[in-house]
Amino acid sequence: MLVANRGEIALRVIRACRVLGIGSVAVASEADRGAPHALEADECVEIGPPEPRASYLDVDRIVEAAKATGAEAVHPGYGFLSEDPRLPRALEAAGIVFVGPPAAVLEASADKLIVKRRVAEAGVPVIPGPLEAVADDEAALRAAGEATGYPLLVKAVAGGGGKGMRRVARAADLAEAAAGARREAAGAFGRADLYLERIVEPARHVEVQILADAHGGVLAIGERDCSMQRRHQKVLEECPAPGLSDEQRAAIHAAGVGAARALGYQGAGTAEMLLDADGAVWFLEMNRRLQVEHPVTEAVFGVDLVTWQLRLAAGERLPSADAFVGRGHAIEARVYAEDPPRGFLPSPGTILHARSPVGPGIRVDGVLGDGVRVPPYYDPMLAKVIAHGATREEARARLDAALAETVVMGVRHNIGFLRTLLADPLFADPAQLRIDGIDRDVERLVVEPPLDDVVLLAAATAAPAPVAGAGSGTGPARIAGPWVTLGAFRLGEEGGR
Numbered sequence: 001m002l003v004a005n006r007g008e009i010a011l012r013v014i015r016a017c018r019v020l021g022i023g024s025v026a027v028a029s030e031a032d033r034g035a036p037h038a039l040e041a042d043e044c045v046e047i048g049p050p051e052p053r054a055s056y057l058d059v060d061r062i063v064e065a066a067k068a069t070g071a072e073a074v075h076p077g078y079g080f081l082s083e084d085p086r087l088p089r090a091l092e093a094a095g096i097v098f099v100g101p102p103a104a105v106l107e108a109s110a111d112k113l114i115v116k117r118r119v120a121e122a123g124v125p126v127i128p129g130p131l132e133a134v135a136d137d138e139a140a141l142r143a144a145g146e147a148t149g150y151p152l153l154v155k156a157v158a159g160g161g162g163k164g165m166r167r168v169a170r171a172a173d174l175a176e177a178a179a180g181a182r183r184e185a186a187g188a189f190g191r192a193d194l195y196l197e198r199i200v201e202p203a204r205h206v207e208v209q210i211l212a213d214a215h216g217g218v219l220a221i222g223e224r225d226c227s228m229q230r231r232h233q234k235v236l237e238e239c240p241a242p243g244l245s246d247e248q249r250a251a252i253h254a255a256g257v258g259a260a261r262a263l264g265y266q267g268a269g270t271a272e273m274l275l276d277a278d279g280a281v282w283f284l285e286m287n288r289r290l291q292v293e294h295p296v297t298e299a300v301f302g303v304d305l306v307t308w309q310l311r312l313a314a315g316e317r318l319p320s321a322d323a324f325v326g327r328g329h330a331i332e333a334r335v336y337a338e339d340p341p342r343g344f345l346p347s348p349g350t351i352l353h354a355r356s357p358v359g360p361g362i363r364v365d366g367v368l369g370d371g372v373r374v375p376p377y378y379d380p381m382l383a384k385v386i387a388h389g390a391t392r393e394e395a396r397a398r399l400d401a402a403l404a405e406t407v408v409m410g411v412r413h414n415i416g417f418l419r420t421l422l423a424d425p426l427f428a429d430p431a432q433l434r435i436d437g438i439d440r441d442v443e444r445l446v447v448e449p450p451l452d453d454v455v456l457l458a459a460a461t462a463a464p465a466p467v468a469g470a471g472s473g474t475g476p477a478r479i480a481g482p483w484v485t486l487g488a489f490r491l492g493e494e495g496g497r
Contacts, residue, residue, distance in 0.1 A: 001099075001310075002027065002066045003041065004087070005077030006056060008366045008383060009290075010037035013075045016306040025069045027062065029055035031375040036367045043069055050377045056080045063090045073097035073313065075306075079379070082289040083160075085110065099313045101267045101288050109263050109286055112157050113195050119283050122262035124255045127274065127282045129197035133157055136182070136192075138175055145174045148196040154178050156185035157193040162232030164188060167199065200282055202434040204275040205229065206241045207287075208256025209297045211308055212265045217318040220253035221305075222297055222326050227433040228421060230344070235438065236421060237293035238331040239300045241275075242392055242430035251281050259283055268294075268309050274435075292334070292384070295365060299330035299388040329395045330388040333403060333422070335366065337380040339412040340446045348376035352410035357402035361388040361395070364402075374411050382408065392430075396422055420445055 002025040003013045010026060014037065017024040026041035031050035038044040045065040048055035055061065057080055066074050074091055076082035076099070085106035088098035100106075109115050113133060120126045129152070134144045145152065145168070154177050156164025164185030166177035178194060186192040209221040225241035226234045244252070256271035263286060270291045272284040294305045301324050312318075337347040354368040366383020374380055385406065387399035400422045403415050421427050424445065426437040438445065 001025065002062075002069060002071035002074045003037070003077065004056070004062045004074050005080055005082075006032055006035065006037055006378065008381060009077040009079075009292075011040055011367065012365055013077060013306055014040050016304065016310075020307065020310070022310075025065070025071050027056070027065050029377075031373075031377055034373075036369060036372060045069060050375060052080065052377065059084070059086045059090050062087065063094055063096070066091070066096050067094055071096060073099055073310075075099040075309070076289065078289050078292060083110070083287075097313055099267075099309050101265060101269065105264055105266060106288055109265075109288055110158060112155070112159065112285060115263060115286055116283075118262045119259045119286075122258050124258045124262065124283045125281060127197045127200060127284065130195065133193045133195050134178070141174060141178055142171065144196050145171055149198050151199040151201075153197045153199055154181045154194055155197060156181060156189060156191070157195055158189040158191040159185055160189075164194070165232060200274045200276050201436065202277050203282075204241070204433050205234075205272065205284075205435050206244075206252055206275050206281075207270045207272045207291070208253055209291075209294070209305070210256055210260045210265065210269045210271055211305075211312065211318055212260050212267060212269070213312050213318045214266055214315055215317050218257050218260050218265070219318055219321055219324065220256050221301055221303065221324050223249065223252050223256075224293055224296055225433060226293060227435050228427055228438060229435055230438045230442070234293065234334065235418070236331060236333055236427060237296055238329065238392070238395070239296040240326060240329065242329075242433070244275075245279075248275070248279055248281070255281050255283055259286055267312050268305055292381075293332050295363060295384060295386045296330040296332045299361075299363065299386055300326045300328060302327070328388055328390050329392040330386060331392075331395045331399050331422075332384050332386045333399060333418045334381060335368075335383045335385060335403075335406065335408070335418070336414050337374045337382050337408075337411040338414050340414050340417040341448045344414070346376065346380045347412035348374045348380065349411045350374070351382075351408060353407065354409070355405070355407035356383070357385065357405040359398065359402060359405075361398050362386070362402045363388070368406075368408065382411075382413065396428065417446060420447070 001017050001022050003010045014024045024041040026038050026044040027047045028038040029050050047061040081087045085103045088103040091098045116126050117131050129148045134141055151169045154166040164181050166181045168174050168177045182192040204227045206225055208223050212218045223241050224237055224239045226237045228236035259271045268290050270287040274282045274284055338344045339347050351372045353370050356364045356368050363386040368383050385402050387395045389395035389398050403419050426432050
């Protein structure tokens, strides 16, 4: 099995392969030489320069690496080429299995408007808005805005990850927002088509974990709440979604299964929904890959979703729905090398020291380790810390304790921000969950963190030594602690000490 990815998801798949007795091949750019995923695999192939387009996004390099190592299958992870139909097409031509939806499904569902139309035709409620792309013409754009209603979202037809998306509160701002979204979409996806959707607010983000086999079987394996987002990027995720009635939960699952059937979906995927203030469910989009937050579903249902991806790719049939029974509650926090007080700027560098948490119900998926480099070219996620408990409150308390125990020195990180969120009513009170909660209150939630206790401890306990040549006569020699002998430096700074 070749794993066409990097970081924590590559490690996750490589370790699943080991449990199943499957040999693993990693791929690594020049920037990832010696990275944890490259060392963990049975074999590693270097695939090019650090820039993603010349390495992890290069279909030809991935396929050549698979052929050269005799890989029988390729797992794409998430991001990079995971939803790009060119990869399964090229692998099919080479006689190699793609662990994911067939190329035809990826091609048909790459256009979000086509997906929206198909799902609507199947009777699944979709967010209000025109079901066609808006023309690059000011008059047509104005008319589409009036038909949609304000506030609205301008969205890229081929978008994802918040790219090519703009919020517009009034008609006077629509043209400028659309122009910016077109430029961003063209740069990110090679396609500038846009569409409009009415903003549903306040709303929660709830998603359904889907498994679908090649024989028509489709199952919903619970749901997750991912409402804690910053600028459309998820921060905390949990399973099950709290505070739902049995009727709401059933409606969400039915909508997810209906969307998957409408698209002819196969493999593991996620149907994303919005839940409005009145409890109505609206289909948002279909993610055609394993989600970053899949561990919370695994914790609650005792299921290995990566293993199920491999089984479905091998043509297995799904069991009956009662094979998957949820127990307890799980919450995941994404730990990033970023600087919240400075606008969440990425913090590349080298981890000088790291300590992962342990304890009942705690799981860590990630690349935390002494000497691990955080390159500036990729998403700066370091780890996902997952806590499972009998209740939501127990899971929340366990996660907070685990984050308090987590140590990352050398790069700035968001652990303090995550702990603030866990304790804040925006998350602690399920009735206050809403997608825009963090963005509306970010200035209150972000504070300058104090020096880590471990840094202060290191300064206090480091063995002092006299500075060579310092002092003479009867005066005491000057004592040099670590801050004197190291000189000017910033922890983890690229190119610094």
